[in-house]
Amino acid sequence: MKNWLVVVLVIFVHVTSILAQDNYIPSSKNLENRTWFQDAKFGLFIHWGVYSILGDGEWVMQQQNINTDRYELLPNFFNPEKFDAEEIVSLAKAAGMKYITITTKHHDGFAMYDSQVSDYDIVDSTPFQRDIFRELEQACKKAGIKLFAYYSQLDWHHPDYYPRGKTGHDLGRPETGHWQDYLKYQNAQIKEIAENYDIAGFWFDGYWDQNDLKKQGKASQDFKLEDTYKLIHSVNSGLLIGNNHHLAPINGEDFQMFEKDLPGKNTAGFSDGTEIGNLPLETCETINHSWGFNLQDAHHKSSKELIRYLVKAAGNNANFLLNIGPMPNGDIQEEHKTLLKEVGMWMQNASETIYDTRAGEIQKEQIVSTYKKDTLYLHLLDENLQNISVTFEKPIKSICYFSSGDPINFKQQKGNLTFDLDANQMNPIDTIIQINL
Ligand code: JFZ
Helix, strand or coil: HHHHHHHHHHHHHHHHHHHHCCCCCCCCCHHHHHHHHHHHEEEEEECCCCHHHCCCCCCHHHHCCCCCHHHHHHHHCCCCCCCCHHHHHHHHHHHCEEEEEEEEECCCCCCCCCCCCCCCCCHHHCCCCHHHHHHHHHHHHHHHCEEEEEEHHHHHHHCCCCCCCCCCCCCCCCCCCCHHHHHHHHHHHHHHHHHHHHCCCEECCCCHHHHHHHHHCCCCCEEEEEEEHHHHHCCCCCEEEECCCCCCCCCCCCCEEECCCCCCCCCCCCCCCCCCCCCEEEEECCCCCCCCCEEECCCCHHHHHHCCCCCHHCCCCHHHHHCCCCCCCCEEEEEEEEHHHHHHHHHHHHHHHHHCCEEECCCCCCEEEEEEEEEEEECCCCCCEEEEEEEEECCCEEEECCCCCCCCEEEECCEEEECCCCCHCCCHHHHEEEEEE
């Protein structure tokens, strides 16, 4: 090779590698975990902290303007003697869930694991003194369930979380602070969680607190997300990172989440124009109207609504992360236990139309589809449907009702698939039609 050509090639390789340094390339372990995540489809979200004592949700510190020195009394009263990690994990498992995501630190700044960086945690400042995150980790391991750490980057307790963003004013903290010191503290906590616990990944929240200032053109702080993501992936490249920032995915993330909405929808107001990226998707929703325990919230969703949300999520290529908020004694409300069991009963019969599937090509308001390999599952979410007429070009071998196995006569002409439905086979929650390709 000519000398000048060698020089040009060396420079080219060097320059492209510098440019590539900033672009996150997931490891093969990470890609494997993403596939596991997409196959898993259903997880349990748990919002639990010292706020549960007040029975008014996880935002109570902000909403009732509780001064930091008053709020700091709460850990003294936190003694959840009914907490049983194995029971919670078996509830999740019986519901058909494959993973649990729990708040290791919410906006109130209180760590629900044994932090070495701070004593503001469940082991060092409650009479309970037990590391519930460790207990869940052990119980999950036994049951074959994966564990994710929710971590709030927004912090209403740390004095260096300053300047304040959308929230956290009027909580009696000094009107000064060193943002870089807050970031050091935050990253040290994230690092110790990644290093000391057997987790599958992180679910970040609170980024929107500063971003809100930015949107208004005001001075805001930068979480330097990519630094945090690099830190996590350097501890374990397989860890999956998602962030509830309500934006399109950012370099270094492994899945994209939607709060209280299916991808592409914006009924809750958090996903206004949020692009759907190419990463695995997840949507989270409450079992009633609250994330953290709320004594007065009796707006429990029905098992029918929950099952249909799961089906619609799967039909939109997304996992469903269903939230419960344990009570201050560590137990789960009876209504929520019952709902989880009911969803689990449905899953016992129908989970093969959910797990390991991807969004099918037929999607209408009341007709959702999922597929795997050579099977397409039509989920009919309207029991009064009498016939089906949809665009479908792929050659079909046979069609039957999923639960009875009874065959269905169909016509397929010029890319249009039509068949009649038998009223006796319709199910009030979801009538599943199996199309064999
Ligand atoms: C966030 C948390 O604030 C909430 O407590 C819960 O953990 C949920 C899963 O995630 O929800 C939000 C996110 C953004 C705003 C409000 C609530 N916001 O922009 O005002």
